[in-house]
Amino acid sequence: MLNKAAQWLSSGAFIGAALLSTAANAQVAATETGQSTDQADGIADIVVTAQRRAENVQDVPIAISTFNGALLEHANISSLQDLQGRTPGLVINSFSPGQPEIAIRGVGTKEDGAGASDSTLVMVDGVYFATRTATNLDIFDLEQVEVLRGPQGTLFGKNAIAGVINYVTKKPTLGEFDLKVRQSVGNFGTFDTGAGVNIPIGDTLAVRLSFSRRATDGYLTRVDVGTPALPFGTEDADDIGFADRFAWRAAIKWEPSDATSLLISLDGANDDFGTDNREPVGSAGPLHNCGCASDPVAVNTAVGGASGKHGGVYSYAGDILGFSKRDIFGGMAQLDHDFGFATLTVLGAYRDSTFKNALDSAGLPPSPIIDLTGAHGNPNIKLTAPANVGFTFDSIDIVDERGEQLTGEVRLTSPAAQRFKWVAGIFASREDIDRTETVGFPALSGVSLDPNLVAASMFFTGKSIAGYGQASFDITDTLTITGGARYSYEKKEIGARNDVLGSPDIMLLLAPFGLTRGEDSWTNFSWRISGQYRPSNDVMIYANVSTGFKSGGFTGTATTALRATSSFDPEKATNYEVGAKLDLLNRRLRLNTSAFYIDYSDLQVTRFFQPPTSGFGEFITENAANAEIKGIEVELTARPIEWLEFGGTYAYLDANYKDFFGTPDISGNGDFSGNRMRQAPKNVWSAYVQLSHELPSGDVLTANVSGRYQGKVFTNADNNRLDVIRSYTLGDAWVSWRSENSKWEVQGWVKNFTDKAWGTHVYTQRGNRIAFGTFGPPRQYGATLTFNY
Numbered sequence: 001m002l003n004k005a006a007q008w009l010s011s012g013a014f015i016g017a018a019l020l021s022t023a024a025n026a027q028v029a030a031t032e033t034g035q036s037t038d039q040a041d042g043i044a045d046i047v048v049t050a051q052r053r054a055e056n057v058q059d060v061p062i063a064i065s066t067f068n069g070a071l072l073e074h075a076n077i078s079s080l081q082d083l084q085g086r087t088p089g090l091v092i093n094s095f096s097p098g099q100p101e102i103a104i105r106g107v108g109t110k111e112d113g114a115g116a117s118d119s120t121l122v123m124v125d126g127v128y129f130a131t132r133t134a135t136n137l138d139i140f141d142l143e144q145v146e147v148l149r150g151p152q153g154t155l156f157g158k159n160a161i162a163g164v165i166n167y168v169t170k171k172p173t174l175g176e177f178d179l180k181v182r183q184s185v186g187n188f189g190t191f192d193t194g195a196g197v198n199i200p201i202g203d204t205l206a207v208r209l210s211f212s213r214r215a216t217d218g219y220l221t222r223v224d225v226g227t228p229a230l231p232f233g234t235e236d237a238d239d240i241g242f243a244d245r246f247a248w249r250a251a252i253k254w255e256p257s258d259a260t261s262l263l264i265s266l267d268g269a270n271d272d273f274g275t276d277n278r279e280p281v282g283s284a285g286p287l288h289n290c291g292c293a294s295d296p297v298a299v300n301t302a303v304g305g306a307s308g309k310h311g312g313v314y315s316y317a318g319d320i321l322g323f324s325k326r327d328i329f330g331g332m333a334q335l336d337h338d339f340g341f342a343t344l345t346v347l348g349a350y351r352d353s354t355f356k357n358a359l360d361s362a363g364l365p366p367s368p369i370i371d372l373t374g375a376h377g378n379p380n381i382k383l384t385a386p387a388n389v390g391f392t393f394d395s396i397d398i399v400d401e402r403g404e405q406l407t408g409e410v411r412l413t414s415p416a417a418q419r420f421k422w423v424a425g426i427f428a429s430r431e432d433i434d435r436t437e438t439v440g441f442p443a444l445s446g447v448s449l450d451p452n453l454v455a456a457s458m459f460f461t462g463k464s465i466a467g468y469g470q471a472s473f474d475i476t477d478t479l480t481i482t483g484g485a486r487y488s489y490e491k492k493e494i495g496a497r498n499d500v501l502g503s504p505d506i507m508l509l510l511a512p513f514g515l516t517r518g519e520d521s522w523t524n525f526s527w528r529i530s531g532q533y534r535p536s537n538d539v540m541i542y543a544n545v546s547t548g549f550k551s552g553g554f555t556g557t558a559t560t561a562l563r564a565t566s567s568f569d570p571e572k573a574t575n576y577e578v579g580a581k582l583d584l585l586n587r588r589l590r591l592n593t594s595a596f597y598i599d600y601s602d603l604q605v606t607r608f609f610q611p612p613t614s615g616f617g618e619f620i621t622e623n624a625a626n627a628e629i630k631g632i633e634v635e636l637t638a639r640p641i642e643w644l645e646f647g648g649t650y651a652y653l654d655a656n657y658k659d660f661f662g663t664p665d666i667s668g669n670g671d672f673s674g675n676r677m678r679q680a681p682k683n684v685w686s687a688y689v690q691l692s693h694e695l696p697s698g699d700v701l702t703a704n705v706s707g708r709y710q711g712k713v714f715t716n717a718d719n720n721r722l723d724v725i726r727s728y729t730l731g732d733a734w735v736s737w738r739s740e741n742s743k744w745e746v747q748g749w750v751k752n753f754t755d756k757a758w759g760t761h762v763y764t765q766r767g768n769r770i771a772f773g774t775f776g777p778p779r780q781y782g783a784t785l786t787f788n789y
Contacts, residue, residue: 089106089149117158127407133353147164149594219777334347358396397437402433403433434457437455460493516564575598611666723763742788
């Protein structure tokens, strides 16, 4: 295995050597021309906390992407989904607004049950979020967002096998009063308001308060299918797909001395989303290519759902008006004290979240009731009825989830200005999640002629504790080695119950069983070794080997009691990586590259498939034997002259299951060896150009145009032709005027200016013979007014 890794990474080493030569030549040229090395004329330093201390990102031997607060605001980045395409290797599929599936370098978690762990940690100021439904936060009042790529198995509270997304909030600042207010308006009824204020109280105390409210009427239109839609939430037929989000944060900082500081913060959010459309995107035989009521594509055309803009992907023909509602509350306290030899950090946090969701999984009206037992005979409707009667296999999905978590961490961090630097700490957490997922089939029944309705409930408790340490030693002024280790213990306990609420004489998805319990625990030792070489202040070459671990778990929405209480195994990864971080041409060109090889074992794979024993399908999470991932990532920023900046990113990814023999589906096939991994596009790139011009008055005009491309994405292990998010290219643009004193700024913006219909999620049912997709917003445009004081 080491030989394979060495062969792959040799190409990265060659790139690094070539770049090192280029850097040396560039430095000579800069010295000879006498160009200024003043940072104001070039690309500014970026400070990150990826190694639990404040460091220049160019000094950290990890692949990191950063987005500062100004960039987030100007690009109208308001959610995790907006970071996709701008970050190499990051892919986010969203089944609903509150359930993002995050993957980095092809590593992600499809399983959304309470008993599974995510591959990517989403954190706010170092506090991770245990429930996935709480992770898609409103992005507002931030210093920056940091995205760490690759296993982070040493320093973070939970082992992050794919990477970490860390939101760094703006903190209270002593001795300074500042106020910022923004107001945006746009098409689709967009009306966004936000504000943040910093209030100093004496010399040692400061408070920061902020909020964000984002509202839109939605971009979906209702298709008249002849019958009124059943409202599940507060939505009506004239307000399809609305969104109303409110988030707030309050923080207080106390610094009684230069050595001691205390930060206490509270935050909350209340989100209310309307219907999001599930569009039929494919069907195949047998049965589902009949052009009849069992063919979702034919039904969509027959009822008018395929007409209109972009073939109807922004029109909704479902029979219910669904919703997503989410309430989040959290608090944290962090005490830091500098003892001289080290800084002690004590952190404690509490988080609470609720999520409720109801949606039409097919986006179609159901056909009249069909008796699958045949007891009623004709004239009971048949599966092959005409398409205009509605969809025979229509389904609805209802989720009710509540989560609580407690986390605590104690760590010691040595001073940065010494040859030997170290961090050591202890972390512990407890998570309690109750989740019920109800699936209904409005057109399918048994003898009772009651629509089939089943509910799977899981009551989950997770506990973890870990001890970790990492140390770096400067062997010379140019060479540093780093080693780290972490020992983790995790225990998961679940109670599970399945209830059949409709026809009891047919089983489409779940078998009924009473409350049953299961538990399991796992231990792991993760480690990291890296070396970095800095021949000059502007060039850093690094190489590292790191391991990652994700604990095992339990399948959510399991079909039987045995499957619900049988745990799947942990997954492990070893990452071999080389990279270069270069500031060239007197800091007017920044080029960061990395090449990696990841060896995976027991990769957890979630599938929705139809075994011979099921009439519709079922969920399963099982361990793939092995997988390997190879890739190259590049990030470029250039500022050749003061008024021009451009840059971009590129990621190449080759991610495949080496040998994966899963549970066979109805076709008898369970061999997925050699298939491409989920959420692993081969090519992803982004690019931007920004121009600035200072007027004689001192006012500044700025214009920015950007684009991003994502290649084809498979969403299931079998690489079925229907289970694909097709490649797309999106473009955004904005122009702004900023006053000479920077108090006022007016910005006009447009997102997706080519009005592209782009996929965000695809899933299949019935043995991969019918497929449904969700799509991102069409063209959006508007204006934003910002006031700073």
